[in-house]
Amino acid sequence: MRRLIILVVVTLTSALELVSNVPLNSTTPGVYGFEVDYENNQFLLDGKPFRYVSGSFHYFRTPKVYWRDRLRKMRAAGLNAVSTYVEWSLHQPRPNVWRWSGEADIVEFLTIAQQEDLLVLLRPGPYICAERDLGGLPPWLMTLVPDIKMRTNDARYMEYVEAYFQQLLSRVQPLLRGNGGPIIMVQIENEYGSFPACDVKYREGLRDIIARYVENKALLYTTDGSGTNYLRCGVVAEAYATVDFGAAANITRSFGAMRKYQPSGPLVNSEYYTGWLTHWDEAFQRVSTAAFIRTLKAMLNLNASVNLYMMYGGTNFGFTAGANGGEDQYMPQITSYDYDAPLTEAGDPTDKYFALRDALEQYLPMPNLSLPTVAPKGNYGVVSLQPITRLFDSQARRLAAKVGVFKIPPTFEQLDLPTGIVLYETELPVGVKDPAVLTAAVADRALVYLDDYLVGTLSRTLKLKTLSLQNPYAKRIQILVESQGHLNFGNVVQDWKGLLSAKVDDKPLKNWNVSSFPLDNLQPVANFSITSFASGNQVNGPFILRGSFKVEGQPLDTYLNAVGWGKGVAYVNGHNIGRYWPKTGPQITLYVPGAWLKTGVNELIVIEYEYVPAGLKMIFQEVPNLGRSHMRVRDH
Numbered sequence: 193m194r195r196l197i198i199l200v201v202v203t204l205t206s207a208l209e210l211v212s213n214v215p216l217n218s219t220t221p222g223v224y225g226f227e228v229d230y231e232n233n234q235f236l237l238d239g240k241p242f243r244y245v246s247g248s249f250h251y252f253r254t255p256k257v258y259w260r261d262r263l264r265k266m267r268a269a270g271l272n273a274v275s276t277y278v279e280w281s282l283h284q285p286r287p288n289v290w291r292w293s294g295e296a297d298i299v300e301f302l303t304i305a306q307q308e309d310l311l312v313l314l315r316p317g318p319y320i321c322a323e324r325d326l327g328g329l330p331p332w333l334m335t336l337v338p339d340i341k342m343r344t345n346d347a348r349y350m351e352y353v354e355a356y357f358q359q360l361l362s363r364v365q366p367l368l369r370g371n372g373g374p375i376i377m378v379q380i381e382n383e384y385g386s387f388p389a390c391d392v393k394y395r396e397g398l399r400d401i402i403a404r405y406v407e408n409k410a411l412l413y414t415t416d417g418s419g420t421n422y423l424r425c426g427v428v429a430e431a432y433a434t435v436d437f438g439a440a441a442n443i444t445r446s447f448g449a450m451r452k453y454q455p456s457g458p459l460v461n462s463e464y465y466t467g468w469l470t471h472w473d474e475a476f477q478r479v480s481t482a483a484f485i486r487t488l489k490a491m492l493n494l495n496a497s498v499n500l501y502m503m504y505g506g507t508n509f510g511f512t513a514g515a516n517g518g519e520d521q522y523m524p525q526i527t528s529y530d531y532d533a534p535l536t537e538a539g540d541p542t543d544k545y546f547a548l549r550d551a552l553e554q555y556l557p558m559p560n561l562s563l564p565t566v567a568p569k570g571n572y573g574v575v576s577l578q579p580i581t582r583l584f585d586s587q588a589r590r591l592a593a594k595v596g597v598f599k600i601p602p603t604f605e606q607l608d609l610p611t612g613i614v615l616y617e618t619e620l621p622v623g624v625k626d627p628a629v630l631t632a633a634v635a636d637r638a639l640v641y642l643d644d645y646l647v648g649t650l651s652r653t654l655k656l657k658t659l660s661l662q663n664p665y666a667k668r669i670q671i672l673v674e675s676q677g678h679l680n681f682g683n684v685v686q687d688w689k690g691l692l693s694a695k696v697d698d699k700p701l702k703n704w705n706v707s708s709f710p711l712d713n714l715q716p717v718a719n720f721s722i723t724s725f726a727s728g729n730q731v732n733g734p735f736i737l738r739g740s741f742k743v744e745g746q747p748l749d750t751y752l753n754a755v756g757w758g759k760g761v762a763y764v765n766g767h768n769i770g771r772y773w774p775k776t777g778p779q780i781t782l783y784v785p786g787a788w789l790k791t792g793v794n795e796l797i798v799i800e801y802e803y804v805p806a807g808l809k810m811i812f813q814e815v816p817n818l819g820r821s822h823m824r825v826r827d828h
């Protein structure tokens with residue numbers, strides 16, 4: 193099948209070359225187009241030999257007002273393309289709600305890319321991994337169809353996929369290369385060979401849907417780990433097979449795996465890792481610049497096309513960070529997606545950036561663009577926070593989206609809650625032992641209270657499922673469960689959140705009062721009156737605190753230092769800037785885009801689950817602190 197395609201392309205190309213007096217206009221194939229010249233192991237852009245060095249930048253990880261700045265900096269480094277995932281859950285947050293404007297204006301992003309002289313590699317999913325919650329799949333799929341088989345040919349899943357692709361691809365269609373736009377390649381699924389389902393009908397079904405919109409106006413491709421065991425279940429007939437690997441890989445072996453499935457055509461590394469992702473409770477992961485440049489040059493010397501993952505990482509604002517793991521492992525990712533990339537989380541150039549530009553100069557024509565400099569940052573100083581309410585206060589119940597009584601504790605998904613926290617409350621059964629033992633499975637982390645008093649923590653990551661209850665005389669037990677992000681990679685897709693089972697001694701706990709907190713709109717706290725408060729360990733439940741700080745002149749990017757605080761979420765002027773957890777780390781500061789600040793008085797609201805240090809202060813500082821680091825790939 194693949195052979196047949198090769199012949200067709202080559203024949204077409206030579207036919208066009210021969211008949212050079214054919215009148216060409218913008219809709220004639222051959223003027224604009226992107227294809228594979230299998231005979232010469234190269235790509236053809238508008239009929240001419242072409243190699244790309246692109247960089248990954250996900251528009252959903254930075255405010256829209258920064259898109260052009262970041263893209264221009266990528267071009268200035270010498271890159272000639274940008275690669276982005278498209279996040280389904282952003283564009284369809286609810287089954288009947290579509291978002292394509294404002295921060296979700298993907299067409300605008302692609303248009304700016306073209307204006308900034310960058311071609312585009314589009315990775316529309318539907319599953320994208322990307323270290324995002326549920327790998328970009330909308331959690332409401334699990335609400336609507338609890339036994340849905342995501343990432344397979346399940347008709348109930350494919351129906352939603354079709355609707356999403358219809359919405360997305362009809363919008364981006366005019367931007368395909370064949371229509372004069374920047375999109376040269378469109379990826380099918382994402383590293384599907386790493387997923388055990390290995391469903392060929394699914395892969396081909398996706399290809400057929402995408403091909404209906406793309407026609408032949410861009411090249412369809414797949415990306416998989418660089419091993420034949422991955423490629424086996426990842427490749428799709430009629431789509432160009434590519435691989436991904438990092439600086440430590442043996443490129444002969446890695447491209448050798450690609451060649452087993454893609455015997456001719458240009459070599460492609462679709463994710464060449466500039467750095468790496470970081471989980472909570474590990475060191476911040478780095479890749480040495482020397483190793484990164486060395487392997488990059490080795491690939492470019494083979495005439496490979498390469499996409500740098502990430503060129504610019506950005507931030508997992510709000511609750512968008514995902515987690516790695518599976519049946520018995522759970523590792524949530526930090527808020528920062530700096531990734532040790534050439535451009536920092538704030539879009540500043542690093543030594544890696546300049547080393548990259550120096551290397552690319554030897555391979556590609558450089559644009560006439562001035563090189564970026566590090567932008568000034570804001571030092572907005574110390575913010576004193578005022579306690580407003582305990583989450584368990586009746587006034588705070590107004591933040592709850594849903595309150596109800598359930599015999600069996602419902603999952604977040606059954607409550608139609610994509611993320612946030614859920615409070616489960618019930619009576620402690622009579623006649624429990626002394627001490628009684630609570631056994632509960634939670635996803636992902638829970639604070640347990642007896643009669644409103646904290647008695648311990650359960651953790652999926654640490655596999656903590658039991659708790660000795662030294663106060664068996666209590667009347668009520670409350671379990672506050674936090675989602676730390678749906679799995680984005682691994683064998684498990686259906687990652688249910690919440691209190692999954694609970695018993696005390698051998699008695700199952702029943703008849704739960706359940707309150708779900710999406711924590712997406714804190715406006716009601718404006719009216720809350722201060723309740724009694726003590727700093728230190730928040731034994732009576734999470735506290736919401738508020739403070740204000742002044743910005744003089746043009747607002748600048750800044751970093752919120754949460755050192756000394758426990759675990760929580762911070763909001764600046766209503767924008768959820770993400771989770772902080774400095775005790776576990778490595779991340780200590782949260783990136784705050786200047787675009788979300790204003791000249792004058794700004795507001796900081798914090799939901800602190802566990803610990804408020806004496807003084808109740810946080811600091812807006814000029815310097816990020818992502819904590820201790822670990823050099824994954826050293827100079828070699």
Ligand SMILES: *[C@@H]1O[C@H](CO)[C@@H](O)[C@H](O)[C@H]1NC(C)=O
Nearest residue numbers: 441442443444445446448449
């Ligand atoms: C890289 O892989 C090739 C092919 O498997 C092998 O021949 C070569 O020795 C490897 N190089 C290194 C440095 O391990």
Ligand SMILES: *[C@@H]1O[C@H](CO)[C@@H](O)[C@H](O)[C@H]1NC(C)=O
Nearest residue numbers: 232233234241493494495496
């Ligand atoms: C790379 O492309 C150039 C120009 O087409 C060619 O001369 C060279 O042999 C190619 N190198 C490799 C390793 O394929």
Ligand SMILES: *[C@@H]1O[C@H](CO)[C@@H](O)[C@H](O)[C@H]1NC(C)=O
Nearest residue numbers: 268557558559560561562563
């Ligand atoms: C590069 O850009 C500068 C400023 O726009 C311009 O003055 C200069 O002529 C350009 N150089 C080239 C070689 O195009």
Ligand SMILES: *[C@@H]1O[C@H](CO)[C@@H](O)[C@H](O)[C@H]1NC(C)=O
Nearest residue numbers: 617618619667668669704705
């Ligand atoms: C559950 O809610 C009802 C109605 O608000 C209340 O009377 C009851 O005390 C609650 N039970 C627990 C265990 O919180």
Ligand SMILES: *[C@@H]1O[C@H](CO)[C@@H](O)[C@H](O)[C@H]1NC(C)=O
Nearest residue numbers: 590714715716717718719720
């Ligand atoms: C604050 O309280 C007032 C009066 O009760 C009410 O009209 C208003 O809607 C409330 N505002 C918010 C944000 O809850």
